[in-house]
Amino acid sequence: PLVIGFETSCDETGVGIVRGETLLVDAIASSVDEHARFGGVVPEVASRAHLEAMVPTIERATRDAGVKLADIDAVAVTSGPGLAGALMVGVAAAKSLAVALGKPLYGVNHLASHVAVDIVEHGPLPEPTMAMLVSGGHSSLLLVPDVTHEITSLGATIDDAAGEAFDKVARVLGLPFPGGPHIDRAARDGNAVAIDFPRGLTTGRDVERHRFDFSFSGLKTAVSRWVQAREAAGEPVPVADVAASFQEAVTDVLTRKAIDACRSNGVENLQIGGGVAANSRLRAMAQERCDAAGITLRVPRPGLCTDNGAMVAALGAQMVLKGRDASPLDIPADSSMPVTEVQA
Ligand code: ATP
Ligand code: MG
Ligand code: FE
Numbered sequence: 001p002l003v004i005g006f007e008t009s010c011d012e013t014g015v016g017i018v019r020g021e022t023l024l025v026d027a028i029a030s031s032v033d034e035h036a037r038f039g040g041v042v043p044e045v046a047s048r049a050h051l052e053a054m055v056p057t058i059e060r061a062t063r064d065a066g067v068k069l070a071d072i073d074a075v076a077v078t079s080g081p082g083l084a085g086a087l088m089v090g091v092a093a094a095k096s097l098a099v100a101l102g103k104p105l106y107g108v109n110h111l112a113s114h115v116a117v118d119i120v121e122h123g124p125l126p127e128p129t130m131a132m133l134v135s136g137g138h139s140s141l142l143l144v145p146d147v148t149h150e151i152t153s154l155g156a157t158i159d160d161a162a163g164e165a166f167d168k169v170a171r172v173l174g175l176p177f178p179g180g181p182h183i184d185r186a187a188r189d190g191n192a193v194a195i196d197f198p199r200g201l202t203t204g205r206d207v208e209r210h211r212f213d214f215s216f217s218g219l220k221t222a223v224s225r226w227v228q229a230r231e232a233a234g235e236p237v238p239v240a241d242v243a244a245s246f247q248e249a250v251t252d253v254l255t256r257k258a259i260d261a262c263r264s265n266g267v268e269n270l271q272i273g274g275g276v277a278a279n280s281r282l283r284a285m286a287q288e289r290c291d292a293a294g295i296t297l298r299v300p301r302p303g304l305c306t307d308n309g310a311m312v313a314a315l316g317a318q319m320v321l322k323g324r325d326a327s328p329l330d331i332p333a334d335s336s337m338p339v340t341e342v343q344a
Contacts, residue, residue: 001074001317001321002017002018002019003017003018003019003072003073003074003076003313003316003320004072004074004097005076005077005311005312005316006058006075006078006312007077008090008091009078009083009086010086011030011041011046012306014057014308014311014312015058015060015061016313016314017061017062017072018310018314023121023313026304027057027060027064029056031050031053047089054089054093057309058093061309069097070101072097073104075094075103076108076312076316076317077108078107078312079331080335080337081110081335084335090333091332105326105327106315106324106327107344108316108342109342110307110312111135111140112147113312114133114273114274114305114311115129115147115151115273117273117308117310117311117314117315118271118300119147120314122298122300125269125271126296128143128144129267129270130143130262130270131143132270132271134161135161135162135275136164136167136178137164138156138161138339139157139214139216140156141261142339146322147342148343151340155212157214158214159215159218163180163274165220166247166250166279168220169183172227173237180276180279184247184281186243187247187281190238191240191241192245193248194245195241197249198218198249200216200218201253202253212261214257216250219246219250247281250282251286254286255289259295263293271298272298273299275306278305283299315342327344331344
Protein backbone atom coordinates (compact mmCIF):
# COMPACT_ATOMS: atom_id res chain seq x y z
CA PRO A 1 0.00 0.00 0.00
CA LEU A 2 1.00 3.60 -0.69
CA VAL A 3 0.71 5.42 2.64
CA ILE A 4 1.25 9.07 3.51
CA GLY A 5 2.06 10.00 7.11
CA PHE A 6 1.84 13.37 8.89
CA GLU A 7 3.85 14.27 11.99
CA THR A 8 3.18 17.51 13.90
CA SER A 9 3.58 16.55 17.58
CA CYS A 10 6.35 19.03 18.34
CA ASP A 11 8.33 21.44 16.18
CA GLU A 12 8.80 19.32 13.04
CA THR A 13 6.21 19.32 10.28
CA GLY A 14 6.90 15.93 8.73
CA VAL A 15 5.33 14.31 5.69
CA GLY A 16 6.53 10.84 4.75
CA ILE A 17 5.40 8.51 2.01
CA VAL A 18 6.07 4.79 2.02
CA ARG A 19 5.12 1.97 -0.29
CA GLY A 20 4.74 -1.07 1.94
CA GLU A 21 8.06 -1.31 3.73
CA THR A 22 9.94 0.98 1.37
CA LEU A 23 10.50 4.64 2.13
CA LEU A 24 9.82 6.89 -0.86
CA VAL A 25 10.21 10.30 0.71
CA ASP A 26 10.70 12.01 4.05
CA ALA A 27 9.92 15.73 3.79
CA ILE A 28 10.45 17.96 6.82
CA ALA A 29 9.96 21.61 7.71
CA SER A 30 11.19 22.60 11.16
CA SER A 31 10.40 25.61 13.31
CA VAL A 32 13.38 24.82 15.58
CA ASP A 33 15.14 28.10 14.75
CA GLU A 34 12.12 30.10 15.89
CA HIS A 35 12.27 28.40 19.32
CA ALA A 36 16.03 28.53 19.85
CA ARG A 37 16.08 31.98 21.42
CA PHE A 38 13.48 30.85 24.00
CA GLY A 39 15.61 27.83 24.97
CA GLY A 40 12.72 25.44 24.35
CA VAL A 41 9.76 24.77 22.06
CA VAL A 42 7.01 27.41 22.38
CA PRO A 43 3.68 25.64 21.70
CA GLU A 44 1.91 28.60 20.06
CA VAL A 45 4.82 29.24 17.74
CA ALA A 46 4.96 25.55 16.82
CA SER A 47 1.22 25.35 15.99
CA ARG A 48 1.37 28.38 13.78
CA ALA A 49 4.44 27.08 11.97
CA HIS A 50 2.70 23.75 11.31
CA LEU A 51 -0.27 25.59 9.81
CA GLU A 52 2.02 27.44 7.43
CA ALA A 53 4.18 24.43 6.54
CA MET A 54 1.62 21.64 6.26
CA VAL A 55 0.36 22.11 2.70
CA PRO A 56 3.73 23.08 1.15
CA THR A 57 5.36 20.06 2.81
CA ILE A 58 2.66 17.72 1.46
CA GLU A 59 3.23 19.19 -2.00
CA ARG A 60 6.98 18.77 -1.73
CA ALA A 61 6.64 15.17 -0.53
CA THR A 62 4.32 14.07 -3.31
CA ARG A 63 6.41 15.82 -5.93
CA ASP A 64 9.69 14.32 -4.70
CA ALA A 65 8.15 10.85 -4.42
CA GLY A 66 6.63 11.19 -7.88
CA VAL A 67 3.16 10.19 -6.65
CA LYS A 68 -0.25 11.78 -6.93
CA LEU A 69 -2.47 12.22 -3.89
CA ALA A 70 -5.14 10.27 -5.76
CA ASP A 71 -2.87 7.20 -5.70
CA ILE A 72 -2.58 7.16 -1.89
CA ASP A 73 -4.17 4.10 -0.25
CA ALA A 74 -4.21 5.31 3.35
CA VAL A 75 -3.49 8.40 5.45
CA ALA A 76 -1.64 8.05 8.77
CA VAL A 77 -1.13 10.77 11.35
CA THR A 78 0.40 11.22 14.78
CA SER A 79 -2.61 11.53 17.05
CA GLY A 80 -0.49 11.75 20.22
CA PRO A 81 1.36 12.25 22.46
CA GLY A 82 2.70 15.77 21.99
CA LEU A 83 1.69 19.42 22.09
CA ALA A 84 -2.11 19.62 21.78
CA GLY A 85 -2.28 22.57 19.38
CA ALA A 86 0.52 21.19 17.24
CA LEU A 87 -1.05 17.73 17.02
CA MET A 88 -4.38 19.26 16.01
CA VAL A 89 -2.91 20.70 12.83
CA GLY A 90 -1.70 17.31 11.60
CA VAL A 91 -4.85 15.50 12.69
CA ALA A 92 -7.12 18.04 10.94
CA ALA A 93 -5.03 17.84 7.76
CA ALA A 94 -5.09 14.03 7.80
CA LYS A 95 -8.83 13.85 8.35
CA SER A 96 -9.47 16.29 5.51
CA LEU A 97 -7.25 14.36 3.13
CA ALA A 98 -8.74 10.99 4.10
CA VAL A 99 -12.27 12.31 3.56
CA ALA A 100 -11.36 14.03 0.29
CA LEU A 101 -9.73 10.88 -1.09
CA GLY A 102 -12.24 8.47 0.43
CA LYS A 103 -9.35 6.52 1.97
CA PRO A 104 -8.86 5.07 5.47
CA LEU A 105 -7.37 7.17 8.28
CA TYR A 106 -4.95 5.74 10.84
CA GLY A 107 -4.29 7.82 13.95
CA VAL A 108 -1.09 6.41 15.41
CA ASN A 109 1.11 6.83 18.45
CA HIS A 110 4.19 8.99 17.94
CA LEU A 111 6.26 6.79 20.27
CA ALA A 112 5.34 3.54 18.51
CA SER A 113 6.24 5.32 15.26
CA HIS A 114 9.76 5.99 16.58
CA VAL A 115 10.05 2.17 16.78
CA ALA A 116 8.22 1.33 13.54
CA VAL A 117 10.38 3.60 11.38
CA ASP A 118 13.13 1.02 11.63
CA ILE A 119 11.07 -1.26 9.38
CA VAL A 120 11.60 1.01 6.36
CA GLU A 121 15.30 1.10 7.24
CA HIS A 122 16.10 -2.51 8.15
CA GLY A 123 13.05 -4.59 7.22
CA PRO A 124 10.40 -6.31 9.36
CA LEU A 125 10.85 -6.12 13.13
CA PRO A 126 11.57 -9.46 14.79
CA GLU A 127 8.65 -10.42 17.04
CA PRO A 128 9.22 -9.76 19.85
CA THR A 129 11.69 -6.88 19.73
CA MET A 130 13.00 -5.00 22.74
CA ALA A 131 12.78 -1.31 21.95
CA MET A 132 14.50 1.47 23.82
CA LEU A 133 12.83 4.78 23.13
CA VAL A 134 15.03 7.73 24.05
CA SER A 135 13.69 11.10 23.01
CA GLY A 136 13.02 14.63 24.13
CA GLY A 137 10.04 13.65 26.25
CA HIS A 138 10.47 9.93 26.90
CA SER A 139 12.94 7.28 27.95
CA SER A 140 11.40 3.83 28.02
CA LEU A 141 12.18 0.16 27.63
CA LEU A 142 9.43 -1.44 25.61
CA LEU A 143 8.69 -5.07 24.94
CA VAL A 144 7.17 -5.08 21.47
CA PRO A 145 5.49 -8.32 20.36
CA ASP A 146 3.74 -6.46 17.51
CA VAL A 147 4.29 -2.76 16.84
CA THR A 148 0.80 -2.40 15.33
CA HIS A 149 -1.09 -3.33 18.48
CA GLU A 150 0.90 -4.69 21.37
CA ILE A 151 3.54 -2.80 23.33
CA THR A 152 4.36 -3.32 27.01
CA SER A 153 6.35 -0.80 28.99
CA LEU A 154 8.96 -2.47 31.21
CA GLY A 155 10.25 0.78 32.62
CA ALA A 156 10.62 4.48 31.99
CA THR A 157 12.28 7.55 33.36
CA ILE A 158 11.11 8.54 36.82
CA ASP A 159 12.12 12.19 36.22
CA ASP A 160 13.79 13.73 33.13
CA ALA A 161 13.89 12.10 29.72
CA ALA A 162 17.32 11.39 28.22
CA GLY A 163 16.92 14.10 25.56
CA GLU A 164 15.76 16.56 28.19
CA ALA A 165 18.97 15.86 30.15
CA PHE A 166 21.04 16.54 27.03
CA ASP A 167 19.17 19.79 26.46
CA LYS A 168 19.51 20.95 30.09
CA VAL A 169 23.20 20.08 30.33
CA ALA A 170 23.81 21.88 27.04
CA ARG A 171 22.27 24.98 28.54
CA VAL A 172 24.56 24.71 31.59
CA LEU A 173 27.51 24.52 29.19
CA GLY A 174 26.29 27.50 27.17
CA LEU A 175 25.51 25.42 24.08
CA PRO A 176 22.48 26.21 21.87
CA PHE A 177 19.05 24.52 21.95
CA PRO A 178 18.35 21.72 21.20
CA GLY A 179 21.48 20.63 22.96
CA GLY A 180 21.79 16.94 22.04
CA PRO A 181 23.66 17.38 18.75
CA HIS A 182 25.89 20.10 20.27
CA ILE A 183 26.89 17.89 23.21
CA ASP A 184 27.53 15.05 20.75
CA ARG A 185 29.85 17.29 18.74
CA ALA A 186 31.62 18.88 21.74
CA ALA A 187 32.19 15.43 23.29
CA ARG A 188 34.28 14.29 20.33
CA ASP A 189 37.20 16.39 21.58
CA GLY A 190 36.68 15.46 25.22
CA ASN A 191 37.79 12.78 27.65
CA ALA A 192 34.83 10.55 28.57
CA VAL A 193 36.47 9.36 31.80
CA ALA A 194 37.62 12.80 32.92
CA ILE A 195 34.75 13.20 35.40
CA ASP A 196 32.92 10.35 37.11
CA PHE A 197 29.29 11.50 36.93
CA PRO A 198 26.56 9.46 38.68
CA ARG A 199 24.72 6.59 36.96
CA GLY A 200 21.12 6.85 38.19
CA LEU A 201 19.23 3.78 39.45
CA THR A 202 22.11 1.37 38.88
CA THR A 203 23.19 0.57 42.41
CA GLY A 204 21.90 -0.89 45.67
CA ARG A 205 18.17 -1.10 46.27
CA ASP A 206 17.41 1.10 43.26
CA VAL A 207 18.27 -1.85 41.05
CA GLU A 208 15.62 -4.01 42.69
CA ARG A 209 12.93 -1.35 42.69
CA HIS A 210 13.76 0.35 39.39
CA ARG A 211 15.56 -2.28 37.34
CA PHE A 212 14.27 -1.00 33.99
CA ASP A 213 13.60 2.59 34.98
CA PHE A 214 15.84 5.57 34.38
CA SER A 215 16.67 8.74 36.28
CA PHE A 216 18.61 11.60 34.75
CA SER A 217 17.80 14.57 36.95
CA GLY A 218 20.50 13.68 39.53
CA LEU A 219 23.04 13.51 36.73
CA LYS A 220 21.97 16.89 35.40
CA THR A 221 22.29 18.38 38.89
CA ALA A 222 25.73 16.80 39.34
CA VAL A 223 26.93 18.33 36.08
CA SER A 224 25.49 21.69 37.00
CA ARG A 225 27.19 21.64 40.46
CA TRP A 226 30.49 20.57 38.95
CA VAL A 227 30.41 23.43 36.46
CA GLN A 228 29.36 25.96 39.12
CA ALA A 229 32.22 24.90 41.40
CA ARG A 230 34.67 25.47 38.56
CA GLU A 231 33.24 28.87 37.81
CA ALA A 232 33.23 29.84 41.49
CA ALA A 233 36.93 28.91 41.68
CA GLY A 234 37.55 31.17 38.70
CA GLU A 235 38.77 28.24 36.62
CA PRO A 236 37.83 27.60 32.98
CA VAL A 237 35.15 24.97 32.32
CA PRO A 238 36.48 22.13 30.14
CA VAL A 239 33.34 21.94 28.00
CA ALA A 240 34.49 19.01 25.88
CA ASP A 241 35.40 16.88 28.92
CA VAL A 242 32.14 17.69 30.72
CA ALA A 243 30.12 16.91 27.57
CA ALA A 244 31.98 13.64 26.98
CA SER A 245 31.75 12.52 30.62
CA PHE A 246 28.05 13.39 30.83
CA GLN A 247 27.33 11.62 27.55
CA GLU A 248 29.26 8.59 28.77
CA ALA A 249 27.16 8.40 31.94
CA VAL A 250 23.89 8.56 29.97
CA THR A 251 24.90 5.99 27.36
CA ASP A 252 26.40 3.66 29.98
CA VAL A 253 23.10 3.48 31.87
CA LEU A 254 20.94 3.26 28.75
CA THR A 255 22.89 0.43 27.14
CA ARG A 256 23.33 -1.52 30.40
CA LYS A 257 19.63 -1.48 31.16
CA ALA A 258 18.61 -2.21 27.57
CA ILE A 259 20.80 -5.30 27.45
CA ASP A 260 19.61 -6.41 30.88
CA ALA A 261 16.01 -6.07 29.62
CA CYS A 262 16.80 -8.20 26.56
CA ARG A 263 18.54 -10.90 28.60
CA SER A 264 15.95 -11.13 31.34
CA ASN A 265 13.14 -11.41 28.80
CA GLY A 266 14.94 -13.81 26.46
CA VAL A 267 14.82 -11.27 23.62
CA GLU A 268 17.71 -11.27 21.15
CA ASN A 269 16.86 -8.12 19.21
CA LEU A 270 17.24 -4.57 20.42
CA GLN A 271 15.95 -1.55 18.54
CA ILE A 272 16.78 1.98 19.63
CA GLY A 273 14.66 4.92 18.51
CA GLY A 274 13.90 8.56 19.29
CA GLY A 275 16.09 11.64 18.93
CA VAL A 276 18.78 10.53 21.37
CA ALA A 277 19.34 7.42 19.25
CA ALA A 278 21.04 9.82 16.83
CA ASN A 279 23.83 10.18 19.41
CA SER A 280 27.12 8.88 18.03
CA ARG A 281 28.44 7.58 21.36
CA LEU A 282 25.18 5.79 22.19
CA ARG A 283 25.22 4.12 18.78
CA ALA A 284 28.83 2.98 19.17
CA MET A 285 28.51 1.77 22.75
CA ALA A 286 25.24 -0.04 22.04
CA GLN A 287 26.88 -1.82 19.11
CA GLU A 288 29.89 -2.91 21.19
CA ARG A 289 27.82 -4.14 24.09
CA CYS A 290 25.22 -5.88 21.92
CA ASP A 291 28.00 -7.64 20.01
CA ALA A 292 29.47 -8.83 23.29
CA ALA A 293 26.06 -10.00 24.52
CA GLY A 294 25.03 -11.75 21.29
CA ILE A 295 22.16 -9.33 20.72
CA THR A 296 21.28 -8.01 17.28
CA LEU A 297 21.07 -4.22 17.31
CA ARG A 298 18.99 -2.05 14.99
CA VAL A 299 19.17 1.74 14.99
CA PRO A 300 17.83 3.80 12.08
CA ARG A 301 19.99 6.46 10.44
CA PRO A 302 20.15 9.63 12.60
CA GLY A 303 17.69 11.53 10.36
CA LEU A 304 15.01 8.93 11.05
CA CYS A 305 15.66 8.93 14.84
CA THR A 306 14.53 12.53 15.35
CA ASP A 307 10.92 13.44 14.53
CA ASN A 308 9.85 12.93 10.92
CA GLY A 309 6.87 11.97 8.78
CA ALA A 310 8.38 8.73 7.47
CA MET A 311 7.94 7.11 10.87
CA VAL A 312 4.21 7.80 10.82
CA ALA A 313 3.81 6.52 7.28
CA ALA A 314 5.86 3.44 8.23
CA LEU A 315 3.57 2.57 11.14
CA GLY A 316 0.47 3.38 9.07
CA ALA A 317 1.64 0.99 6.35
CA GLN A 318 2.13 -1.75 8.96
CA MET A 319 -1.46 -1.16 10.12
CA VAL A 320 -2.69 -1.69 6.59
CA LEU A 321 -0.44 -4.71 5.95
CA LYS A 322 -1.56 -6.36 9.19
CA GLY A 323 -5.22 -5.73 8.40
CA ARG A 324 -5.94 -3.43 11.33
CA ASP A 325 -9.18 -1.47 11.22
CA ALA A 326 -8.95 2.19 10.31
CA SER A 327 -9.42 4.81 13.02
CA PRO A 328 -12.74 6.64 13.27
CA LEU A 329 -12.84 9.99 11.45
CA ASP A 330 -13.53 11.84 14.70
CA ILE A 331 -10.29 10.89 16.49
CA PRO A 332 -9.03 13.62 18.79
CA ALA A 333 -5.50 14.93 19.18
CA ASP A 334 -4.48 13.13 22.37
CA SER A 335 -1.62 15.03 23.99
CA SER A 336 -1.07 12.40 26.69
CA MET A 337 -1.60 9.21 24.65
CA PRO A 338 0.18 6.37 26.52
CA VAL A 339 2.85 4.38 24.68
CA THR A 340 0.84 1.18 25.14
CA GLU A 341 -1.98 2.62 23.00
CA VAL A 342 -0.60 2.23 19.47
CA GLN A 343 -3.69 3.41 17.58
CA ALA A 344 -6.37 6.01 18.21
P1 ATP B 1 9.00 12.62 22.15
O1 ATP B 1 9.37 11.73 21.01
O2 ATP B 1 9.29 12.01 23.48
O3 ATP B 1 7.62 13.16 22.02
P2 ATP B 1 10.43 14.71 20.82
O4 ATP B 1 9.61 14.23 19.68
O5 ATP B 1 10.48 16.15 21.14
O6 ATP B 1 9.97 13.90 22.12
P3 ATP B 1 12.67 13.68 19.39
O7 ATP B 1 12.55 14.56 18.21
O8 ATP B 1 12.38 12.26 19.23
O9 ATP B 1 11.87 14.22 20.66
O10 ATP B 1 14.10 13.90 20.00
C1 ATP B 1 14.55 15.19 20.30
C2 ATP B 1 15.61 15.06 21.38
O11 ATP B 1 16.72 14.32 20.87
C3 ATP B 1 16.15 16.38 21.88
O12 ATP B 1 16.18 16.36 23.29
C4 ATP B 1 17.55 16.43 21.29
O13 ATP B 1 18.48 17.15 22.06
C5 ATP B 1 17.90 14.96 21.26
N1 ATP B 1 18.96 14.66 20.28
C6 ATP B 1 18.96 14.87 18.95
N2 ATP B 1 20.14 14.53 18.40
C7 ATP B 1 20.92 14.10 19.44
C8 ATP B 1 22.26 13.62 19.55
N3 ATP B 1 23.05 13.52 18.49
N4 ATP B 1 22.71 13.29 20.78
C9 ATP B 1 21.92 13.38 21.87
N5 ATP B 1 20.65 13.82 21.83
C10 ATP B 1 20.16 14.18 20.63
MG1 MG C 1 12.31 18.61 17.18
FE1 FE D 1 9.71 12.22 18.99
